[in-house]
Amino acid sequence: MSIAAAPQAPARSPDRASEKTQTRLTAVPAPLPAPMAPRLPFVVLVSMLLIGGVVGLLVFNTSMQQSAFQEQRLQEQATTLAAREQALDGELKKMEDPHKIAAKAKELGMVVPQNAAMLRVPEAKIEGEAAPADRSATPPLHPKVSKPYSVLVAERKAAAAEAAKKKAAEIAKKKSEQQAADEQQRTSSGEAR
Template sequence: MSSTAAQQVRSRLAPLLEGRERVRLTVVPDRRSSAARLPFVVLVSVILVGGVVGLLCFNTSMQQAAFAENKLQEQATNLAARQESLSSQIQRLQDPQNIAARAQRLGMVIPASPALIHVPNGKVEGTAVPADRSATPPLYPRIAKPAYAVTPPATTTQAKTDRHARR
């Protein structure tokens, strides 16, 4: 501002300030000054580092869960195969032909004429005779071999080698 402009402002303000005491003006610091940046930078850094560590922990736990799942899946597969083999073994052992063969190896025979006892009155029907092997039919009846046998004729083949193809 020029000195004439300042005088004009003073002359206009003079009537307003006549009864008042003169106010001393001072320089006030700018209120928009930036706050300390260090705490903000530290806060943002802590949040970022915490997020990265959290993601690493989450990823590690997910990998461990995946390994555990694979191990349990393999164990379930092995147990299912074992259950299948045990079921097959049970069916094979429950086969009537197998039971009859084991009974015969143990010396059990089919009785010729069984005797029945009626429990309520104690009456016995039939006569019991000792069992022997004569009443037990063979488990594996012998099949007579056919008088003729079909065998295919023997054929031989010789491979021709070409001397020029090997060189």
């Protein structure tokens, strides 16, 4: 008996076998862009911070400039008031001068009394005898005061220095006039040749 061989199925090639086991590749759609919703609050926040910072700096700078102008104005006002205070203080000192007070009293007709009487209030007594005042008892207000020797010496030195300056100026003027005349004579004699 012979065994007949059963028809064999055709042998598969290794390439075909792997094709069957592999899955088919398909095209994947492109990824969708990320939604703006999560980024939007961050961008708005950063923008608001930047705008707020710039506006804050402008407001701060403006207020600093205004305060600087106000400080300058107040400084000028303080300087003016200080100068006025000094001027008024000088006027007050002039008014407090005893000679000025005496001159004003004399203008008003006041005189120095010859005899003054004192009134003691607790004892109700009058000491001394009051006499009417007249102009003969009032001394002259401004007696002539001679200058100290040092002031006289300083005035003499200043006068001598001033005279020396004038003399030096006259000599320099004569010298420059002489030079101008010589120069003019040279130029006129040069033209004549």
